[in-house]
Amino acid sequence: MPKCVCVITEFREGKFRRVSFEVASEGRRIADALGAHLCAIVIGSGVTEKASELGAYGVETVYVTDDPALEHYLTETYVTVTAAIIKACDPAVVILPASVNGKDLGARLAARLEVGLAQDCVEVICDKGIIKAKWPIFAGKCFAWSEWTEGTIPFISCRPNVMDCLMPDETKKPSVEVIKVPIPEARSRVQRVDLDTAGKIELTEANIIISGGRGMKDASNYAMLEELAALLGAAVGASRAAVDSGWRPHSDQVGQTGKVVNPNLYIAVGISGAIQHLAGMGSSKFIVAVNKDSDAPIFSKADYGVVADLFQFIPAFTEEVRKYKTTCS
Template identity: 70%
Template sequence: MADCVVSIAEFRAGNFRRVSFEVASEARKVADALNLPLYGIAVGCGVGEKAVELGYYGVDKVFVADDAALENYVPELYVPVVASLIEQWQPAAVFLPASVDGKDLSARLAARLQTGLAQDCIQVVCDGGVIKAKRPIFAGKCLAWCEWADGALPMISCRPNVMDCQAADATRQAQVEKVPVDLPEARSQALGVELDTTGKVELTEAEIIVSGGRGMKAAENFAILEQLAKELGAAVGASRAAVDAGWRPHSDQVGQTGKVVNPNLYIAVGISGAIQHLAGMGSSKYIVAVNKDPEAPIFTKADYGIVEDLFKFIPAFTEEVRKMKSTC
């Protein structure tokens, strides 16, 4: 008989990533459907001081593993710590982020706990006590519903910026319990982490993304996208073609071999719409395409299409956005 639902948070650079709250919100829905408490697991350095924040999103009790050696994600350290906690319970389901670290952690946990993992899910339902998860497959061309056999522990990683995140309720307090940390000797270590200090919006958490492709013609032309992004409060992305040409860093790449993003608004500028790129942004809520070629494949996916020279349209559009902001 299950005794809880588990939500695993991701802690980075002194704060929980927003996807941690999205995961907790989704796990809360399942816990309510099963009439079970929601346990949270928070691992990191200094995470104990922030653990109470998970309670704002529905977590009833947070188990904290706080140690200087856990400042950066190292699988050999994180996996045994998280697995040992889960093994103490009989959870009905385990939720965690489908971030870069989360995908690695979830796969290792599934192997260690000998259960099935539904990776990168975009929807979870609990019907009559049965948990089902929907995930894209074949580069997003199909959607598959996943169920678990009787007795198997459902493990679900949630795609960032897809699940509805409930409003934070600071009056809801989670019980926080620090657990002893008995770390094994690791054969690897994180020597350091290079953080982007430019203040740019993280692609996977951005509400609006403006992306440029081969049609931008040169690295310096991305300046017009930067200006538009600044007015919209958006992040700037790029297609693989633009990254391969050296116009943008790989961290900006959207696509199957880059980052999978799910903003409310995705503006594709000078991007033809190769399947590799569509796999990375196809689940965006609204897609706007700007391309001078009316036959570009991106238009088959776009909600709104503008057939125009991007070097004429984007500056004019940016100016209109600027005017609208000034009148608000």
């Protein structure tokens, strides 16, 4: 049997992030194609008792390093610990999430292990035993396929919300091995100050996103989108124009220089649809655009378009959603 396929998971605030199950599922598919074993790396604080949850997604062995010093992601500590575990399990393929932390970790790990990284991939295949990964280039205008020269490990980060999760099978339990790795004291160059999620739905993991652009005209008008988002269980995003105007924080920005999102439903409100914005949301499953200009480029990408003044449409639509929810509950 060839060596194992290894997936790197993400754990935050007492639970696995959904993208961990996506990479585990993708790892399972690749391991099956190679006839290999599937292992996962879980590091953090208080993670040991949750590690076996990965068995439901086909993971056979989980390597765990559990230490209070690993409670929060810090590049220096996470790279050192993860690299030590990867060297010990000697995998044939490594897959990790292309989340904000995953992109950082992947790049550093690839340099440390001297392997080639295909970042932010949207498809991975095993073609007669050869791993190939597809990733968007030129702001998503086209795609490139990467494959690795013989003797090097395919090292792949997968875009969140793209890879399908396997149907979980709770009866499957992996073996859990606790690995002790000396944890370097984080050097003083980087310090974790705060993580302000305040109950917000993470954009990269959201099922529905409502984003507002320059058409929103003022920061206070986002209350309208927040209200609708609360009814739909959606996250609120923004275009760069809105962020540059100081109406929303940069963490809400969707696009080439913001976050790449892939929700089931993306509602673009008062956003023109510049190529740099489309680079971040163009792969959403359904796109709805609300814009008063019928020639706005966003309509050529949208599945449904509403040509209207957003200040009339959004309150009316919110009211309809509220009525619908009341009737259904």
